[in-house]
Amino acid sequence: MTATRADALWNRKLVLRAAAQLFAAEGLEVPLGRIAQRAGVGAGTVYRHFPSKAILVEAVFAQHLDDLVSAADRWTARSTPGDALFGFLFEVIEKCAQGKHLCDALVADRSWPHATFAAAARRFGEALDRLLHKAKHAGAVDANLRVDDLNALIAGGATLHSAHPSPDRGTRLVWQLLDSVRRIGVTKDSRLRDDERPESCAECGSPLRVKNTGRPARYCSPACRQRARRRRLVS
Template sequence: MTATRADALENRKLVLRAAAQLFAAEGLDVPLGRVAQRAGVGAGTVYRHFPSKTVLVEAVFAQHLDDLVSAADRWAAQATPDDALFGFLFEVIEKCARGKHLCDALVADRSWPHATFAAAARRFGEALDRLLHNAKHAGSVDVNLRVDDLNALIAGGATLRSAHPSPARGTRLVWQVLDSLRRPGVTKGVGLRDAEHPETCAACGSPLRVKKAGRPAVYCSPACRQRARRRRLMN
């Protein structure tokens, strides 16, 4: 790969990241000039990669879903089938709650899905279906549970999480809803130690190592702690 090509790919990533942050925080009316400023590139760079606002918005939506697909694969590789399903659902709900402007815009605009977003949505649905299939095969959830049930649960859970005045209590309620889907007798692995500290990393959603003493962990690594700090500073 040439240096020019590598620079172009890096600039595209910077623009996507900046747009996702601004759209999630403020909605889709953010002008492209602010996106360029946040990304640290010129306006011409934004337009070279994304000729219109619609193209940029679709790319942000698609990247968000592809990131979730990667998260689903990570959960499948690192956790038991039931913990993988419920840990992933919680991660998706948390990310949707933080990016409520994006989720609301997607639901409100009936012109979606466009081709790029539709392909990403299909990949997300397939990843969710794999986790659900594994959990059913392990006997962790009802065999009649469907992907569209889980999509509705994600939407409702995100609304609950973002609407509750107490983040800790909102988190607890979300986990209680998720845990209600487990079949009786299934041991709860990923869950809450207390209202403020779910057993998943607050930055990436990975399972946390349970500490025998001291304050419960919030992040799985120093890198995730720094990532969360940068996110707070930028928003």
Template sequence: MTEVIGGDRADARRNRAKMLSAAGDAFAEQGLDVPLVEIARRAGLGAGTVYRHFPTKQALLEAVFTQHLDELIASGERRAAQSAATEAFFGFLLDVVEKSKRREHLCDVVAADASWPRPMLTASVLRFRQVLTALLHAAQRAGSVRADIGPDDVVALTVGCVSMLASRRDRAAGHRLVQLTLDSLRPSAVVTEGQYFRDSPDIRRDTVTFCAECKAPLMVRPTGRPVRYCGAACRQRARRRRLAS
């Protein structure tokens, strides 16, 4: 009797794994409207088996998304244990982007439905944040990530990278954009401060102007001659251009 029960449990685990795999592929290919009977067909199981495990579409969505997060968590923990801090952090972010590019529909439903996340998903979300934060802080201590970056910044950038990669047919071009975006987290990255974007309506034109050569922001001096260039290099380039003309 024990062996039969054990066999039943093993079959149930295998069936559940088939359902989650089939559901993940179906949602990625056809969106969230795909019926449970189609998922059952893809998994090679009867519809009744699917309904016994997941009585509602929302329950199945939660399980698929939880499994996805758990896989990312395992990836982050492996990298933390086996790699240096910098390699572990950026490698983890690339894992998240690459493995999430076909899960946009799931992200949308979780973000849009106020009843999410449920208890099972809540635990995975919390653990994911813990792993991400630990990797981020380790990379910051190693000096490879800007000190003013927080976990929320990383999550926002990563979500943007997922969208960029998913929308690009040219895989190489998509990965290049992702790499450029993630490189902005490094200390050497030069990021324009929000109040100095050229087209921002918040710029105070009486206190900020721009280099006549490279368009970098310049602070207007209260006294003396107006500043036209950000430095000697731009001043010399402008002079050579005048002489050439």
């Protein structure tokens, strides 16, 4: 790859990143001049890559979905099927809550999807379907669960997460929402055995880092452990 080509690709990446940040923070009315300024490039560079605002918005949406497809692959590689599906769903919900303007615009604009976004949306749907299929095969979710059910769950979870005044409690509620479709085995002993390691923090609901040895962790951080201890002392 020539240096000129590499510079062009880098500039395009800078513009997409700047546009995504500004759209998420301020909405889609941000002028291209401000996007160029945030990216550290000239306005001409923006127009060379994205001849119109609509093309830039579509490219940001498509990049957002492609990043999520990559996240789905990472979850598949590092987790069990059930953990991969629910960890991915939480990541999607969290990012949608952070980029509410993007998600709202996507739902509200009936002219979408265009060709570029349609291809990215198809890749996202296929990645979600793969995770769901593996989770069903592992018995982690109900066999009747469908991808459109998960899309509705994502939309509802993002609204719940962004609407709650407490980020920690919003996170916990999202995990409770996701747990509503999780198939959990029932055991006679309610105490946690070594082979029944919890998947989420007992205080805030965040995913726990899996350890193969030692006592299973119940909290994701010392802060959550301390909050739980204070709650027990008060109750």
